Amino acid sequence: MNEEAPSGSAPAGGSYLLPRYDNARVADVMRIGVLTCTPGSRLRDVARTMSRHHIHCVVVVEGSAARPEQPWRLLTDVDLLRAIGDGRFDDLTARDVATEPALTVTSDDALERAVRLMTERARTHVVVVDGAEQPVGMLSTLDIATGVAWGL
Secondary structure: OOOOOOOOOOOOOOOOOOOOHHHOEHHHOOEEOOOEEOOOOEHHHHHHHHHHHOOOEEEEOOEOOOOEOOOOEEEEHHHHHHHHHHOOHHHOEHHHHOOEEOOEEEOOOEHHHHHHHHHHOOOOEEEEEOOOOOEEEEEEHHHHHHHHHOOO
């Protein structure tokens, strides 16, 4: 990659937009809001939602996001690829392919903790919850990369 840093780029260790990495919180880089689907959602519909919103995962929720009946699960773009590769894409639902329980962090958690959790569990997304365990946003590896690129 041969990209030059823009003039006036942030020095390593923080910027006027973001704190230093060791002081950063999940809230500094997370995306607010959570897109969900039901376990019975057809994969093509989930793919359309991902495409329409330019996201890489949705949260699969039995019941409502505010009152889930079971732990949330994530359905990622990689899950969709596996289903396409299996040749059963049109026969499967979100329930069939969303295998990983969602990991959660709070917006007040240290970003360093979230990065460690994601790395240890080999996850690209975590659900951000408030103090009452209600989903308020998502944190992805791309969100973290953006933070690092622009000032963390």
